[in-house]
Amino acid sequence: MGRRKVEIKRIESKSSRQVTFCKRRNGLMEKARQLSILCESSVAILIVSSTGKLYSFSSGDGIAKILKRYEIQHADELKNLDLAEKSRNYLSHKELLEIVKCKLEEANTNNTSLESLNSLEEQFKAALSTTRVRKMELMMELVKNLQEKEKLLREENQILASQLAKMEKKGCPETEDEGAMSSENSFRNSPPTTLSLLK
Amino acid sequence: MGRRKVEIKRIESKSSRQVTFCKRRNGLMEKARQLSILCESSVAILIVSSTGKLYSFSSGDGIAKILKRYEIQHADELKNLDLAEKSRNYLSHKELLEIVKCKLEEANTNNTSLESLNSLEEQFKAALSTTRVRKMELMMELVKNLQEKEKLLREENQILASQLAKMEKKGCPETEDEGAMSSENSFRNSPPTTLSLLK
DNA sequence: ACAGCTATCTATAAGAG
């Protein structure tokens, strides 16, 4: 859309590349904004220039929220968060154990009546209300589930990555559309794509 | 850029909103692709339609990597692992309760003064409140980080899956202008492959 | 829903200050 048609390939001149980057980046963001408004959708854009500078756009509520929507297990996650918040005030088991052990030993060295011991037990039970126990258990379950999920995802990730690698070798070793090359360039010295998260 | 100028505000007609969404979404992705190539930058786009469907574009290296830069305080994963392991060692409250009971019965055979028991209780409460909050916060952090990690992994997974799909479809895409469409298509209606594993 | 078609509108490449 300028005085002449441009080929879509890396602009060699550094300065005009910079100028074009700025113009087109602004254009892209504006388009994103319009799309999000016209069609009431959530849009997020992240751009890292070749010099490593980050630019981002997101319609309204920030990237985190957009990503959240995309979470497949909505209900599950909401439940998780809810649970997480509720259990914020609970004590860790290990901690509790330590304290109890310590205190009991202390108590042991003194004299205790049967009645008072019973009442102690009652109070202790009360303190450890049933709901608390339950929530803590759920909390533990949450962590366990998350860890399992993570494991599955990593496994699947590995599989996908290796399949991709295979195909890339067989199919088309050099020309990659949509910036596979450019990404190679802009992250020249970083390890292969997928592995970043997997270390 | 059409037959008439449009105001940038929500399109009321559902059908034409849908059509516009599709057209502009494609346009946006194409622009993103061009930007990433022309200026050798990394670009990622995430769009969630009003119906909750996800569309994404990313130049080559996947969103995860770009997101990583964006995450301001990316808590170290090592800490996570450490924490996770620690939490695995915590006893369940039920178990704890058993232990306490046992100890109390043990103590029963000896004699303990009422006062010492009361003071025990006080000390116990005090000790609880001191460290409870901090420990729990760490725990929450663990969960939060796990959830974030999961999110990133899902992202990455989807990208890999779609790249794979793209390659399978086309083998080896060649010229710039066609490429965007192919990437678009591969994202269009395919529910992420990932999900199968996660239910 | 979808796929073309153009008349129009927009974005922007190159030039100017």
Added chain:
DNA sequence: TCTCTTATAGATAGCTG
């Protein structure tokens, strides 16, 4: 380098099938 201008390429709104 930056900003502004302007001619032109490109995107797309409203149609049509």
